[in-house]
Amino acid sequence: xxxxxxAFTLLLASAAPALALEDAxxxxxxxxxxxxxxxxxxxSLERATQGLEGSLDELCREPxxxxxxxxxxxxxxxxxxxxxxxYVSFGPVSVHERGFRIEYWPDKRNIVGRQLSxxxxxxxxxxxxxxxxxxxxxxxxxLPALDRLLFxxxxxxxxxxxxxxxxxxxxLLAAIGNNLSTVAHEIVAGWTEGDSAxxxxxxxxxxxxxxxxxxxxxxxxxLNDLVTxxxxxxxxxxxAPLGESPKKAKPQAAEYWRSGQSIAVLAANLEGWRAxxxxxxxxxxxxxxxxxxxxxxxxxxxxxxxxATLLGxxxxxxxxxxxxxxxxxxxxxxxxxxxxxxxxxxxxxxxxLNLPIGFNAxxxx
Amino acid sequence: xxxxxxxxxxxxxxxxxxxLFVGRTAQAADRARYLSSAATLSGRxxxxxxxxxxxxxxxxxxxxxxxGLAVRPGSSEALCFARRPGKYALxxxxxxxxxxxxxxxAPARHFSGHGLFVQGGALLLTTENDEAKHQGVFGxxxxxxxxxxxxxxxxxxxGPHDLALLPDGKTLIVANGGIDxxxxxxxxxxLPDISSDLxxxxxxxxxxxxxxxxxxxxxxxxxxxxxxxxxxxxxAALQDSADAPDLDWPLGFLHRPGGAPRWLAVPQGGxxxxxxxxxxxxxxxxxxxxxxxxxxxxCIGLWDETGAALETLEIHDGCGLSATGIAGQLLVSSGSGExxxxxxxxxxxxxRGANGEFRFDNHxxxx
Numbered sequence: 001x002x003x004x005x006x007a008f009t010l011l012l013a014s015a016a017p018a019l020a021l022e023d024a025x026x027x028x029x030x031x032x033x034x035x036x037x038x039x040x041x042x043x044s045l046e047r048a049t050q051g052l053e054g055s056l057d058e059l060c061r062e063p064x065x066x067x068x069x070x071x072x073x074x075x076x077x078x079x080x081x082x083x084x085x086x087y088v089s090f091g092p093v094s095v096h097e098r099g100f101r102i103e104y105w106p107d108k109r110n111i112v113g114r115q116l117s118x119x120x121x122x123x124x125x126x127x128x129x130x131x132x133x134x135x136x137x138x139x140x141x142x143l144p145a146l147d148r149l150l151f152x153x154x155x156x157x158x159x160x161x162x163x164x165x166x167x168x169x170x171x172l173l174a175a176i177g178n179n180l181s182t183v184a185h186e187i188v189a190g191w192t193e194g195d196s197a198x199x200x201x202x203x204x205x206x207x208x209x210x211x212x213x214x215x216x217x218x219x220x221x222x223l224n225d226l227v228t229x230x231x232x233x234x235x236x237x238x239x240a241p242l243g244e245s246p247k248k249a250k251p252q253a254a255e256y257w258r259s260g261q262s263i264a265v266l267a268a269n270l271e272g273w274r275a276x277x278x279x280x281x282x283x284x285x286x287x288x289x290x291x292x293x294x295x296x297x298x299x300x301x302x303x304x305x306x307x308a309t310l311l312g313x314x315x316x317x318x319x320x321x322x323x324x325x326x327x328x329x330x331x332x333x334x335x336x337x338x339x340x341x342x343x344x345x346x347x348x349x350x351x352x353l354n355l356p357i358g359f360n361a362x363x364x365x
Numbered sequence: 366x367x368x369x370x371x372x373x374x375x376x377x378x379x380x381x382x383x384x385l386f387v388g389r390t391a392q393a394a395d396r397a398r399y400l401s402s403a404a405t406l407s408g409r410x411x412x413x414x415x416x417x418x419x420x421x422x423x424x425x426x427x428x429x430x431x432x433g434l435a436v437r438p439g440s441s442e443a444l445c446f447a448r449r450p451g452k453y454a455l456x457x458x459x460x461x462x463x464x465x466x467x468x469x470x471a472p473a474r475h476f477s478g479h480g481l482f483v484q485g486g487a488l489l490l491t492t493e494n495d496e497a498k499h500q501g502v503f504g505x506x507x508x509x510x511x512x513x514x515x516x517x518x519x520x521x522x523x524g525p526h527d528l529a530l531l532p533d534g535k536t537l538i539v540a541n542g543g544i545d546x547x548x549x550x551x552x553x554x555x556l557p558d559i560s561s562d563l564x565x566x567x568x569x570x571x572x573x574x575x576x577x578x579x580x581x582x583x584x585x586x587x588x589x590x591x592x593x594x595x596x597x598x599x600x601a602a603l604q605d606s607a608d609a610p611d612l613d614w615p616l617g618f619l620h621r622p623g624g625a626p627r628w629l630a631v632p633q634g635g636x637x638x639x640x641x642x643x644x645x646x647x648x649x650x651x652x653x654x655x656x657x658x659x660x661x662x663x664c665i666g667l668w669d670e671t672g673a674a675l676e677t678l679e680i681h682d683g684c685g686l687s688a689t690g691i692a693g694q695l696l697v698s699s700g701s702g703e704x705x706x707x708x709x710x711x712x713x714x715x716x717r718g719a720n721g722e723f724r725f726d727n728h729x730x731x732x
Contacts, residue, residue, distance in 0.1 A: 359700030360660035
C-alpha cells in the first residue's frame, strides 16, 4: 500500500502533540524527576550504606549470630537500595567507576573471587587505608565481595578470635563498609553540591555541555538507560541463569545467589522503575499531560505492577528456581513482561514525549 | 557515552515543512546523497534520501518498517525492502523523489529485507522465505518489465538475509542466517543451534558452488550481513542468536572462495563491545577499510583489509554504513537521525549533521 498523500500525513504527524513540547518542558520535567526521584533514591542508598558500615563495625567488635544477622540484613537493604537506582548510568555514578565499585557484576571470570582470595592471602593492612582501597581492584570494593564474606562458608567462624586471619578479615569488612558509604556520599554530593552539581546541569542545560546540551537530551538519556536496564534485567539477571533447559541452567550466574538476594534485587529494580513513573511528577507528569498520555502512564504502571506479581510467583530462590520446571515457567513469564515494559517505554512513551529511544539497538535484524 | 545534540524542534519543523512544498532543491542534486529506511518518533515509516550533511532531501511513506536497499545500475531507480518478514518492496526514482511502483511479496513468500541487481540492472534478485517449506529462495524480477516476478530458486539454506555479487557478475553470495519466522515467533532463546551458512551460487545455473559454515561451537551465530573487499574477500557480519550473548565470541570473518573463514582480529576493547550484535558491514575499498556496526554496543569496529583491528569508535545507536567516494572515509547513520564520518585514522567520529525528524534504520546506500 503506497500512501500518495505522504506530505499530508507528515504534516499531520508533525502537528501532533509533540509540537507543544518545548525544551523548557523537558528541563522542568527532568529537574522534577531529579529532585523527586533520582536524588532521593541516592540519598536512600547513602543511608543504607551508613547502616551497613555501622553493622559491619559491630560485627567485628562482637562477632555473634545476632550481629551477623544484622550485618546480613543491612547488606540486603543496601543491595536493594542500589538496585532501585541501578538503571541510571550517567552523572556522578559514572565518574571514578563508582557504579562498578558498588557492584562489579556480572563476573563471568570470577574476578571478585580471585581478587578477594589475593587480598585475604596478602593481609596487607596498608592497602585497606581508604584512599588506597578506593583505587584498588574493583572486585573487592563492593557488594559482591560482601556477598561472599558474609554468606560463603561459615562466616561467623571465620571471624572468631581463633580463626587465622580473622583480624584482617574484619578490617577488610570495615574497609568495604567505609568505601561503600563514601562512594554513595560522593554520588549524592555530585548531584547536589557545589557550582558544578549535576542537578544544576540538569536545571540549566547548555549547548556547551556535551553530555547534556538540552533538557530533551537529558530525558532521552534517562529513558534510554531505563530501557537498557530493563533488558539487562531480562538478559543478564534471568536468562543467563535460566539457560536453555533445567539441565543447562547456570544457578551461579544469578546475581547475589550466595546471599539469596537474586529475587529481592529484581523486585527492587522494579521499584526503581515504578518510582520513576508512579509518583506522577517529572517525566511521568509530562507524559500524563499529553493527549492520551494518561492512558500510556496507566499502562506503564499496570505493566510494572503485573511484573511484580509475576516475580512474586517465583517462590524459590532464583538459583533453585532455575532447576524447577514450574518455577522456570514463572520466570519466563516475568521475562516476557519485562519486554512489554521495555516496549512501552521505547514505543508509546517515547512517542508521546518525542524522545529517541534506541531504534537500531532494539531492532534485532 | 555521549548523547549528541538534538536540534531544536521548531527549526526542524520549519525545515521539514519547507522541503514538503519545494520538493527537491537544486542544491541537493549536486551533493552526494544516501538512501535509508527511517522512522519518525511518532511511528511513521519512510524511505528517505539524505545529503552528506544530514539534511533530508526527500521522504516517501512506507507501509511498515523498511530495511535494506538496492540501487539499479545505469538508472535513477532504487529499491527499499520491507523489514523481514516483509510483504512489499518499494521502487523509487531517486532523482524525482517519487515512488515508481511497489512489488508485492509473492503468495506464501516474504521478503527478507535485501536484494541486488544483476545483468547490468536488468534483473533484480531478492532474498525471500518460502513460508510453507521454511526454506530460503531467491526471487527473480525483471526490472525491464515492471518488476514482474519471473522465477525463483533456492538459496540452499534457512532464513537468507543479505546477499552480494562477486565482480565476475555471476557468483552470488548469500548469508543464510539460519533463522526463519518460526524461530522469531518462539522468541529465539528456546532454539537448539541454528543452521547458518555462507553459500556461493552461480545465479544463472542456480547451482551451489561452495558452502561455508562456522565451527560447531559457534553454531549459534547467525551470518547476516555482507560486504566485499577490493582484495576479493567477503566480509561477513554476525549476530549471536541467544538473548544473553557470549561476549567473548567473534562476530565477523573474512572468506575467499576455496578457503576457510578467517576471523577478524579482536577489535579494540574486545568483542564484548559489540554486545553480540552486528547490524551492518561495509568496506571502503579505496583505503582498505572494513567497518562493522553494533547499535547495541553503541560502537563501530574498524579493521584493515587483512582483518587486523584498527579502532572501535563510539556512536550511539549507529548502524547504517556506506562508503562515501572519499578514500578512507565511511559514513555512519544512527537511530537518533545523525550522520557521522569515520576514518581509520582520526580518533573521533565527526558529526556531519542531524535532522531530528527521522531516525535512520539499519542500512544506508549511496545514490
